[in-house]
Amino acid sequence: MHSFFETIKKCPLFADIQDSDLESLLRCLAATRHTYSRDAFVFHADDAVESVGVVLAGSVHILQEDFWGNRTILAHGGEGDLFGEAFSCAGAERLPVSVMAVEPAEILLINYRKIITTCPNSCGFHVTLIRNMLHILARKNMMLTQKLEVLSMRTTRDKLLAYLSARAVAEQSNRIVIPFSRQELADYLCVDRSALSRELGKMQREGLLRYDKSRFELMQQSMQ
């Protein structure tokens, strides 16, 4: 477990904030620390949206409950992770998800209004803070968009090509190394692992690509 300030500094919301400024910034934001025992709710669905949270210690699950009461884990938040920012910034009335401590956790809660309102003593942090928030939301936006482009393909082959092509364009190379194991790649593409393997083999036999473990090479000529 890291120290409080070390953890805080890992959170992208506080990027480019001087260490020496952190303490006064947190005071200015009226940030509060809370501890939660295992399975305790940090936020509960239908709560009013007022704050964003930063995981200081332990970890949380972002949970969603569907119409029939089935719970799904949407995401996991570990040390330094920020959560609740989209709902706050979107001006949502009520939370559509719950946040629950998976293990004993310590959370920093910050009132959203305090972040976006430049404070009376006009401290310069707010500008940085808001810029960081924009940055976080926008990056997440790009990631979501990219994943959507992949998942909007109907077949496993097309999902694979969409994913690999995007990586290749980003890396400006037809040789790419993906940060996933097979199972993880299958999870990312939302397909069955064995079906993924089968399709990969077929594509290699057809000369669309070559691969070895996590190393892939896209073939130029395959205009399909």
Next chain:
Amino acid sequence: MHSFFETIKKCPLFADIQDSDLESLLRCLAATRHTYSRDAFVFHADDAVESVGVVLAGSVHILQEDFWGNRTILAHGGEGDLFGEAFSCAGAERLPVSVMAVEPAEILLINYRKIITTCPNSCGFHVTLIRNMLHILARKNMMLTQKLEVLSMRTTRDKLLAYLSARAVAEQSNRIVIPFSRQELADYLCVDRSALSRELGKMQREGLLRYDKSRFELMQQSMQ
């Protein structure tokens, strides 16, 4: 075709800005108007990211080119629509997409730095503008997340249930009216229309739901 100011006011980036303030705001932002003929590029992939754009007249396509050079239309932008905001706010170095006028178009370009930097004469618009930008990004974020939850389901049935359940929870009712025709729903879920119809019929026969046109009723007991 609407007047310049009428169009501007439709753009969510300028929400809550007084009509009387608009003109000086635009001057402060050094916003510039440009006209493009059909098929001209407003932005080109790999351009440096410097500005966001607002469609004043005509319309644009957001295009993406994959590894093999195939172009895909990612989105359409009509009068009052904002584009390029995610890349600007995310601090992307190079644009991963192109923006092209589909028909003769007039575009308002605003340098991103001017938006997020509170100007020397500290005019109050910037605060509103930045808040609007946060709002836009966050709302888009929520929409993307929700669609991703639906598309991450592997079967048509599960996609349908995920979508309908989300609507039902949002509307707090088991009776919902969807804003889509069948074809549009199929497109949203990224499945074939006939397969969607087939699955809907099957689900109705199994008692999971009832429907008539765009009106759906989810059954409570069906815990599956």
Next chain:
DNA sequence: TCGCCTCCATTGCAAATGCAACATACTTAG
């Protein structure tokens, strides 16, 4: 070296899906 474990490829099979073609409402213009 042996045994255990994890990751990955392969395969059989039933079910789901895309696709194309066609049938059936419902809408709208004339």
Next chain:
DNA sequence: CTAAGTATGTTGCATTTGCAATGGAGGCGA
């Protein structure tokens, strides 16, 4: 009212996919 056009449901068929089970390769500790 009629005719054309559009939206939706239905169905056959080839293909794709998920699922479960199996086997092999490589890593690791005893």
